[in-house]
Amino acid sequence: MNSIVEITKKYLSLTDIQSEKLSFICERLVEMNGQLNLTALKTDEEIALLHIFDSLTLLQTGLFNGKSVIDIGCGGGFPSLPLAVCSNECSITANDSTAKKLRFVEETARDAGITNLKTLLGRAEEIARTERRETFDIAVARGVARLDVLCELCIPMVKKGGFFIAMKGSKGKEELNQAENAIKVLGGKTIDIVEVEIPLFDRMHTLIIIEKQRNTAGEYPRMYSKIIKQPL
Numbered sequence: 023m024n025s026i027v028e029i030t031k032k033y034l035s036l037t038d039i040q041s042e043k044l045s046f047i048c049e050r051l052v053e054m055n056g057q058l059n060l061t062a063l064k065t066d067e068e069i070a071l072l073h074i075f076d077s078l079t080l081l082q083t084g085l086f087n088g089k090s091v092i093d094i095g096c097g098g099g100f101p102s103l104p105l106a107v108c109s110n111e112c113s114i115t116a117n118d119s120t121a122k123k124l125r126f127v128e129e130t131a132r133d134a135g136i137t138n139l140k141t142l143l144g145r146a147e148e149i150a151r152t153e154r155r156e157t158f159d160i161a162v163a164r165g166v167a168r169l170d171v172l173c174e175l176c177i178p179m180v181k182k183g184g185f186f187i188a189m190k191g192s193k194g195k196e197e198l199n200q201a202e203n204a205i206k207v208l209g210g211k212t213i214d215i216v217e218v219e220i221p222l223f224d225r226m227h228t229l230i231i232i233e234k235q236r237n238t239a240g241e242y243p244r245m246y247s248k249i250i251k252q253p254l
């Protein structure tokens with residue numbers, strides 16, 4: 023696993039403690055993948071750049087200092103685990119609707135000595151109708167749903183004045199065109215589109231930064247079947 027972190031370190035500066043924790047996370051991911059189906063990525067380069075480096079591109083926005091962050095649909099812990107390691111003044115909530123994946127994230131964080139990450143089991147659209155609604159400074163999500171659908175899962179979770187950052191691939195801008203109405207209806211406004219280069223793979227990924235400018239109307243989020251059938 024050292025090699026995964028060595029590859030990452032060519033592109034990012036990491037302290038020894040961060041390297042050690044990230045190395046532990048990769049070790050667990052590879053060890054448990056067969057059982058839990060956590061990732062389709064296999065090579066050291068893929069895990070280093072498409073999981074760790076990609077997760078940490080969020081920090082390029084400069085928005086994360088000391089913030090409470092929810093990672094919606096975190097799966098095997100991306101971006102939440104690398105984010106927790108490299109922004110230790112943030113408090114990270116890793117959310118997923120699948121208990122076994124979330125257990126993996128919880129145990130990996132605990133055993134890596136990560137103390138600023140908690141897990142939250144459940145469907146995002148249901149959690150957003152509890153007391154957790156509009157309580158986070160930032161929501162992030164990667165690989166969960168198309169942007170118009172994703173906005174309804176994520177924006178209700180964010181406090182007024184906070185941000186939802188969608189981590190998208192090269193088609194981010196196209197998805198954004200389709201999601202403009204959802205963003206507006208849910209109280210958001212797109213304030214920046216940051217293109218980030220993923221080294222070695224020659225790929226551009228997109229961070230879509232949406233500011234929550236107004237509280238979300240009580241009728242949102244709707245039930246998942248409705249969100250999917252009639253995206254805003």
Ligand code: SAH
Pocket residue numbers: 094095096097098099100101117118119120123144145146147163164165166175
């Ligand atoms: N973010 C991770 C995982 C992406 S796979 C990564 O980029 O590697 C999508 C994950 O979203 C799955 O683990 C799935 O269980 C979760 N998910 C899908 N819909 C969800 C919902 N409505 N609420 C919470 N989690 C959801």
